[in-house]
Amino acid sequence: LPDFIVELVSGEKLVVEIKGQVIDDALIKEAAAKRWCEAVNRDGRFGSWGYYLMKHPADLMSLLDQL
Numbered sequence: 581l582p583d584f585i586v587e588l589v590s591g592e593k594l595v596v597e598i599k600g601q602v603i604d605d606a607l608i609k610e611a612a613a614k615r616w617c618e619a620v621n622r623d624g625r626f627g628s629w630g631y632y633l634m635k636h637p638a639d640l641m642s643l644l645d646q647l
Contacts, residue, residue, distance in 0.1 A: 582613070584640070588647060592628045598637050606633065 584596040595613055599606045610633050617629040634640055 586640075586644070588644075592630065592647070594643075594647075595629065595631045596634065596640060596643075597632070598634045598640065600635060 582595045583598050584594075586594040586596060588594070595617065597606065597609065597613070610631065613631040617631050620626050620629050632643060634643070
């Protein structure tokens with residue numbers, strides 16, 4: 581279960597995880613989520629999805645400003 585699912589005005593959807601420390605479990609979860617996003621994007625019926633792993637909650641605002 582991700583911390584956030586964000587839908588941008590463009591329609592792109594983001595799966596966002598915030599982890600204070602990147603540990604092995606987080607890296608395993610990241611790899612699985614990226615595979616899921618790739619599969620959903622290949623299918624094409626559910627829009628465009630991306631996965632982001634952040635260390636700090638404030639990084640989410642920076643990401644949204646960039647996108």
